[in-house]
Amino acid sequence: MTRILILGANGQLARNTIPVFLEQGHVELTLYLRRAKRLTNPNPARVRIIEGDVLDRSALETAMHGQDVVYANLAGDMAAQARTIIAAMNSVGLKRLIFISSMGIYGEVPGERYRSVLDPYRDSAALIEASDLDYTIVRPGWFTHDAAVDYQLTQKGEPFKGHDVSLNSLSDLIAKLSLSPKLAVRCSVGVSRV
Numbered sequence: 001m002t003r004i005l006i007l008g009a010n011g012q013l014a015r016n017t018i019p020v021f022l023e024q025g026h027v028e029l030t031l032y033l034r035r036a037k038r039l040t041n042p043n044p045a046r047v048r049i050i051e052g053d054v055l056d057r058s059a060l061e062t063a064m065h066g067q068d069v070v071y072a073n074l075a076g077d078m079a080a081q082a083r084t085i086i087a088a089m090n091s092v093g094l095k096r097l098i099f100i101s102s103m104g105i106y107g108e109v110p111g112e113r114y115r116s117v118l119d120p121y122r123d124s125a126a127l128i129e130a131s132d133l134d135y136t137i138v139r140p141g142w143f144t145h146d147a148a149v150d151y152q153l154t155q156k157g158e159p160f161k162g163h164d165v166s167l168n169s170l171s172d173l174i175a176k177l178s179l180s181p182k183l184a185v186r187c188s189v190g191v192s193r194v
């Protein structure tokens, strides 16, 4: 059984990924979000819902007990969020973190210069890269609603290829990363449509 804690579980990509996780028989989910009433529990035998703010370290640590993987699907003050997540994971002894970021944080998208709008993504990625966690930072292109699962990865230091990627592709990748403790560990991967 793999126990996965999803932070920001009401986010668009998280909501797309929850059913993909549940297709795997050996997964249990904890959905952590603000204003939890917004989510209906899709499978009470295997899914727990906890109301909480990621910046509330004590609530976060409580939610982290007994988990194997943290999947962070956040927006907003991502540096403060990353700081709290790293501290809580260290304190609980949890290592595996999948953290959704964005393309463009390293200036890796040919012909594009994303400016301060990406600072929270850059700052949070730098904090995670400086941690001792078994992280994978996921840098998606623009989300599309195509049904297709069709994606390629680029590594940090390589130019980003393409421009967009389907939510279903990202959900497929997030599920694989979450269920493969050694896949793309301490890597920051760009994800785009082939």
Ligand SMILES: NC(=O)c1ccc[n+]([C@@H]2O[C@H](COP(=O)([O-])OP(=O)(O)OC[C@H]3O[C@@H](n4cnc5c(N)ncnc54)[C@H](OP(=O)(O)O)[C@@H]3O)[C@@H](O)[C@H]2O)c1
Pocket: 007, 008, 009, 010, 011, 012, 013, 014, 032, 033, 034, 035, 052, 053, 054, 055, 073, 074, 075, 076, 077, 081, 100, 101, 102, 103, 139, 140, 141, 142, 143
């Ligand atoms: N859309 C694109 O094309 C694209 C492309 C590349 C990267 N991205 C990035 O990928 C990430 C995931 O995308 P998405 O569409 O799933 O984002 P989203 O729908 O905006 O979800 C982000 C979630 O973060 C939660 N959140 C923010 N601060 C929080 C806190 N302090 N405690 C708990 N939860 C908190 C929000 O909760 P509330 O609902 O309570 O506010 C929201 O549900 C985002 O950072 C997005 O910018 C998006």
